Amino acid sequence: MKNKNELVVGFIGLGNMGLPMAENIIRAGYPLIVWNRTIQRTKTLVNMGAQVATSPSELTRRSSIIFTMLPGPHEVREVVLGKNDGLSPVIDSIQANKILVDMTTNLPDISRIIEKEIHRKGGEMLDAPVSGSVKPATDGTLTILVGGKKDVLDKIKPLLLTMGKNILHIGPIGSACAMKLVLNMHLATVMASFAESLAFGFKSGLEPTKTLEVINNSIMKTYISEMKGLKVINHDWSTAFSLNLMSKDLELVEETANMVRAPIPITNIIKQIYDSCISNGKGEMDFSIVATKFEKMNDNIHL
Known part of the structure; x- marks a missing residue:
């Protein structure tokens, strides 16, 4: 160069x-x-x-x-x-x-x-x-x-x-794009699973902060639990990566999956959950706001 x-x-x-x-x-x-x-x-x-x-x-x-x-x-x-x-x-x-x-x-x-x-x-x-x-x-x-x-x-x-x-x-050429879709597919899935786990724990009588502490001191610790955990509990939806962008990337995942004939049943369900949050006017919020969907499904709890 x-x-x-x-x-x-x-x-x-x-x-x-x-x-x-x-x-x-x-x-x-x-x-x-x-x-x-x-x-x-x-x-x-x-x-x-x-x-x-x-x-x-x-x-x-x-x-x-x-x-x-x-x-x-x-x-x-x-x-x-x-x-x-x-x-x-x-x-x-x-x-x-x-x-x-x-x-x-x-x-x-x-x-x-x-x-x-x-x-x-x-x-x-x-x-x-x-x-x-x-x-x-x-x-x-x-x-x-x-x-x-x-x-x-x-x-x-x-x-x-x-x-x-x-x-x-x-x-x-093209392999890096495919890898980026893999990463965001995984990110979306882990975020939704983490939020669902917190909600389940809350309904089972566990304090969300204690659940988060245990997750982060176990082999289940992830980027999501470390970087988004307290933000979810505190309802801090300041945007690092918006819900709209996550939904857009999941659309690219779906399109690519159809092209290569790869079934993605879990991702398909998760995308519906993200999209339902967008339909409620939350698209410009951080994608972690998907946690509010699980709060609503669990009798409107507040983690």
């Missing part, structure tokens, strides 16, 4: 995760050019020295490595491959020696489709979704899952290390 002062990095998508990730790139000394549909989101980065492109295509033309961190597959296809809405997409400016790194939680098949188009123009692509929420994104301690050619990963690894502490090569 070129010297960081000679390398222009592009970053598309400055949402709750993308903005702090881009900030860490510029803090590490890399020249940065950004694009976001909502121009106001670029202000912080401009104050840090970033430039703003007028379109994804312009950003790609002026950058060597292009990161995308977007809401989902539809947005990735739109920004990278384009559609008839007047937006000049990334693909218009892809050529040899340019690398696209899609960090979106995406469908594996969409990553493979996009990679073929990138290759046709002479470029390279990696899928590199992240594991972690806003705080690790801010701290630069995300886990980054990478699918694609190992030699391409090696070229950009110093850049990835500005955003994450664990860079894991999963396999060919």
Whole structure:
């Protein structure tokens, strides 16, 4: 990889995760050019020295490595491959020696489709979704899952290390997206199971704080029980990862499961529980608010 002062990095998508990730790139000394549909989101980065492109295509033309961190597959296809809405997409400016790194939680098949188009123009692509929420994104301690050619990963690894502490090569293109869906599928299941267990314990005469203490001092301790346990008991639903985003990711799990013909009966049931919380207007709350569904099912208890 070129010297960081000679390398222009592009970053598309400055949402709750993308903005702090881009900030860490510029803090590490890399020249940065950004694009976001909502121009106001670029202000912080401009104050840090970033430039703003007028379109994804312009950003790609002026950058060597292009990161995308977007809401989902539809947005990735739109920004990278384009559609008839007047937006000049990334693909218009892809050529040899340019690398696209899609960090979106995406469908594996969409990553493979996009990679073929990138290759046709002479470029390279990696899928590199992240594991972690806003705080690790801010701290630069995300886990980054990478699918694609190992030699391409090696070229950009110093850049990835500005955003994450664990860079894991999963396999060919699309494999990192599949792994991210596995992680979020597991996360959703563990959260719902933990909430159900607390509610069952309460109805059985156990104090929730005591139940949590025992769980966290046993082999049943999990990230959920450690990081979300007290928040659930205190009804602290401040958002690290919203219910809407969890439901969106579970939709990607369902779509992928249908494609590969993998039955997911537990996940299907759990998604219905999450979606019922969304229908009650809780979509922007943290996904741990699913615990209130189990409270309601148990005679409106308060854990």
